Amino acid sequence: MTIEFDVQDKVATITLNRPEALNAMTPEMYQRLSECWVEVRDNPDVWVAVVTGAPQPDRPPERQVFSAGADLKLTIPAQGEAYRFWQTQSEQILNRGLEVWKPVVAAVNGLCLAGGMTLLLATDIRIASEHASFDLSEVKRGILPGNGGTQRTIRQLPYPIAMEVLLLGRRLTAERAAHFGLINEVVPHDRVLAVAQERARELRGMAPLAVRAIKELSVRAQYLPLGDGLRFEEAISARLRATEDAKEGPRAFAEKRPPNFTGR
Numbered sequence: 001m002t003i004e005f006d007v008q009d010k011v012a013t014i015t016l017n018r019p020e021a022l023n024a025m026t027p028e029m030y031q032r033l034s035e036c037w038v039e040v041r042d043n044p045d046v047w048v049a050v051v052t053g054a055p056q057p058d059r060p061p062e063r064q065v066f067s068a069g070a071d072l073k074l075t076i077p078a079q080g081e082a083y084r085f086w087q088t089q090s091e092q093i094l095n096r097g098l099e100v101w102k103p104v105v106a107a108v109n110g111l112c113l114a115g116g117m118t119l120l121l122a123t124d125i126r127i128a129s130e131h132a133s134f135d136l137s138e139v140k141r142g143i144l145p146g147n148g149g150t151q152r153t154i155r156q157l158p159y160p161i162a163m164e165v166l167l168l169g170r171r172l173t174a175e176r177a178a179h180f181g182l183i184n185e186v187v188p189h190d191r192v193l194a195v196a197q198e199r200a201r202e203l204r205g206m207a208p209l210a211v212r213a214i215k216e217l218s219v220r221a222q223y224l225p226l227g228d229g230l231r232f233e234e235a236i237s238a239r240l241r242a243t244e245d246a247k248e249g250p251r252a253f254a255e256k257r258p259p260n261f262t263g264r
Contacts, residue, residue, distance in 0.1 A: 003032040004054075005039065010047040011200045012040050016067050016116075017054040024071040025115055034091040034098070041100045044263065047211075048203045049100075050196050051123065052107035053116070061189040062131045069114025072141065095122035095148045101212040103203045107196035108132045109189070118145055121152035124215065125203075126183040127196040128174045134182065137169035155222065156182060207245040208263040213237075 004015040014036050016023040025033070040049045053066040084090065092098035095118045106123040112134045120126060120134070136145040136153065144150060145166065154162045157180050164170045174186045187195045203211060213236050221229045240246055244264045252259035 002026065002029045003036060005036045007043070007046055010045060010204050011197070012036075012043075012046045012049045013197075014040075014049060014051045015054055016052070019054045019056040021071060022056065022065040022068040022111075023053040023116070024068040026071050026074050030070075030093060031091055034093050037092070037094050037098050037100055040102060040104075041098065046102065047208045047263070048102060048200045049104045050107055050193075050200050051104060051119065052193055052196065053109055055109060061129070064110030064129070064131065064189070065116075066108045066110045066112045066132065067116030067119065068111070069116050069118075093119075093147065095119050095152075096146075099216075101216045102208075103211055103215060105196045105200050105203070107193045108183070109192045114138055114145065114149075115147060118147045118149040118152070120182075121148055121156060125196075125199050127185050127187060127192055127199065128177065128183045129189040129192045130174055130186055131189050132174040132177075132183075132186075133171050134165075134174075134177050135169060135171040136165050137171075139167060140169045205261075207249060207259070207261045209243055209245055210240060213240050 002016075002018045004013075004017050006013045014033070016025070016029070018024060018026070018029065040046050055064055059065075088097070094100055094104065103125065104123040105125045106120050106127065108120060108126065108128040110129060110132055112120055112128075112132055114136060117134050117136055136149050138145045138149070145153070150166065153166055157165065161180055165172065172180070172182065174183065177183050178186050185195065217229070217233050217236060220232065224232065245261045248261060249259050
């Protein structure tokens with residue numbers, strides 16, 4: 001199986017599992033990954049997701065790879081029928097427009113390249129190995145970083161750094177990526193998944209509907225005028241206040257006990 005999907009205690013873990021090919025993505029893997037993200041979006045028993053790459057047992061820590069992106073030998077030669085260009089909702093993935101308002105934590109346990117980095121750009125909390133590094137070198141292959149690469153990089157990095165990554169295909173170390181705010185934490189290599197799971201458990205302990213509301217409002221705010229964003233926030237807040245969790249939070253605070261959020 002090249003994509004592993006597991007749910008434990010409301011946390012879904014998605015593992016890119018093709019270690020012999022540096023977790024490079026085949027067309028079949030992209031299809032399966034689309035199914036996994038839809039499951040995360042639609043399954044009420046999933047509150048948080050973690051995405052990571054399978055380790056490569058024959059490579060030292062400094063040469064581990066989170067994902068090498070798309071397998072160019074299999075994806076670039078395949079030219080689909082022209083009509084598929086307009087099937088914009090077919091096999092959507094997280095970094096190609098699928099709306100998933102549940103939080104996603106990335107556990108970057110090595111090199112994060114091309115499509116691996118565009119996947120990273122669509123996540124919310126990012127934990128990286130001290131040996132991780134990041135690049136979008138598609139320009140060197142005569143192609144462009146699709147699935148959001150040209151769109152999110154410029155929004156998440158300072159302009160000259162984004163251009164360095166996009167136009168020169170320069171690689172960012174974990175330290176430099178953290179400096180520019182691309183990732184949240186740099187941790188020892190053998191702690192990456194454990195720390196990501198800790199953050200997922202923290203998120204699982206929050207009121208899930210409030211988390212989803214905050215994520216959606218924050219993401220959409222990037223594309224809305226402030227007045228429209230404020231009005232949208234007011235409407236979502238009114239909807240949220242009518243939920244059982246919005247009543248449970250203040251009640252638990254007053255009773256000096258942990259809240260029991262149910263997602264209702």
